[in-house]
Amino acid sequence: MSGARTVHLLRHxxxxxxxxxLGHLDVAVTPQGIADCVRxxxxxxxxxxxxxDLSRAADCAAALGAPVRHDPRWRELDFGTWDGCDPxxxxxxxxxxxxxxxxxxxxxxGERWSGLVTRVTAALADLPDGTLVVTHGGAIRAALASACGFDARQVWAFDLPCAALLTLRLWPDTAQVAGLRT
Known part of the structure; x- marks a missing residue:
């Protein structure tokens, strides 16, 4: 289909x-977490x-063996005073x-959901075909909201464990989920 792009979204x-x-708090990823992403x-x-640009995503990206461009728009939702707290x-x-x-x-x-969706929408629009994005669960859900029209409640129906890989096929005006691997 003309104009279609494939974008892969990998949770750290x-x-x-x-x-x-864990929103903007910069917390390390485990060696097993990195190995899971590589696998x-x-x-x-x-x-x-x-x-x-947060290390839990950046370190996973660096382990994939290709040059990495860091983009802070792909950060997790800012949980404000809740950042780092046990729910x-x-x-x-x-x-x-x-x-x-x-x-x-x-x-x-902290950040409003609409703020996260706005920045991820802009970041998603800038991606060329074949891009792999290493990011966070909230940012992936914001990408689904943007690309597929899901509301905040609907995106929580997706199970996105650490090291989940979601592939989107994006058309100029619509998107369809092509697959999810964990």
Whole structure:
């Protein structure tokens, strides 16, 4: 189909601090997390690598054996004062309101869902055919919202474990999900 682009979105590997809300907090990835990303990407055809500038994504990208361009637009949602927190320690009502409607109820001093979608939409539009992006779960969900028209609640229906690889086929005005490997 004329004008179609293929874009691969790889979630970074497991971090040394699992289970926490890791937004802009720069947390290291485990050696196994890097190995998982290398394994999942084996056999995928890509022409360039773009990565979030946070080390948990950048270190996975660097291990893939090709030059990497860092783009901070692919960072995770900024969780503000919740960044680095265990969700179990946060006020239950505030956390529930965030998950229900992350745009109307952003984390304290954090980013609205629409802000994440806006920056990821711009980053996605700049990608040429065959790009592999190493990024975060929230950024991948924002890309799905942008490319496929899903709302915030719908994107949480996707299971995106660490080292998940999602391939999108994007047309100028629409997109369709081509596959998910974990």
């Amino acid at each position: 590997g497991a971090t040394v601090r699992p289970g926490l809300l 999942v990407v084996a056999g995928a055809a890509f022409t360039q690598i773009v990565s979030s 179990a320690t946060l006020p239950t009502d505030a956390l529930a309101a965030f998950w229900r409607d992350p745009d109307s109820n952003p984390p304290p001093q």
